[in-house]
Amino acid sequence: MSPATDPRAELVSLLPRQRRFAHGLTGDGHAADDLVQAARLKAIERWHQWQPGTSLASWVFRIIQTTWLDEHRTRQRRQTDTDTEALADVVGEDGRQVLEARSDARAVRRLIATLPEEQKVVLMMVTVDGLSYKDAAAALGVPVGTVMSRLARARGKLADGLGRSAGDAP
Template identity: 40%
Template sequence: MPEDTLKTEMIRLLPKLRSFALRLCRNPDQADDLVQMTCERAIRSLDQFDPATRLDSWMFRILQNLYFNSVRDTANRARLFDLAMLDFEESYDGAKAAADSLELQKVQDFIGELEEDNREVLLKIAVEGRSYKDVADELGVPIGTVTSRLARARLKLREWLDTNDAPQGVRLRSMPGGM
């Protein structure tokens, strides 16, 4: 099936996709966002579409997977926020918080200076906690490319931290592939 025909069929599916998204998340704004992300993912992944399968089934599966990922990520963020709040309430020190904030700003400034490709991969994996595969799919590059971009970003960050006597509040946890 030609790409233009597929895109036309996708447009015809929009009302059904929105209805399905609305039933899943029960929030019109969230449903619209979910449909938009589904269409973006589908268009970006058209080369992976098997013409032997039904387009509607493929798109509904993408939407459902995005929804489940969103629910899982939201639950994980809430859990991490609760843990952070426990630490915050028990040990809040205003002077230390101000110093940490300045140190964090220095690290953020450095990350902002990284090459865009490397910075994007670093933030998606190390900050957002996304999988290598999801990032590779989103960017439309092989997993090896994601791995090498992440390694370059981590190496530059490590070098910067070493030459700048890593700020007190910055502790690098052990991550796959280094740092």
């Protein structure tokens, strides 16, 4: 099997894209690396489920997304209600920090974190990783129109959050 058709070589070549995608989901480099490692382990364990002739990238991105959602749900279940006594100790915002936090990059990251998971995933796949709508749809197992709709809603929410029109969205 030549390196160009060797799925193991392709899996290795996908690592940078997987890390970018995972970082977009987690917002943290270390958590992204852990997510990619867990997902790649699952891919290796389930290698027999991948069908040659189909997109290996879509299959692996789907595993990353599913792993992220599973871990996210687990964290949500474990999370206890906010301790209202601890809230009393929270200090108010510093005006200087508020001004610094207005940079577009920080604002966009904050807004992305508030998006529903299905919109965040599509946004990361298409805008960060550069997947086509068709490839993103295949990776998520949804129609292309659903990808387009989720992406439009995500971009609209980002534009609204930044006080821009949807045509000006990043």
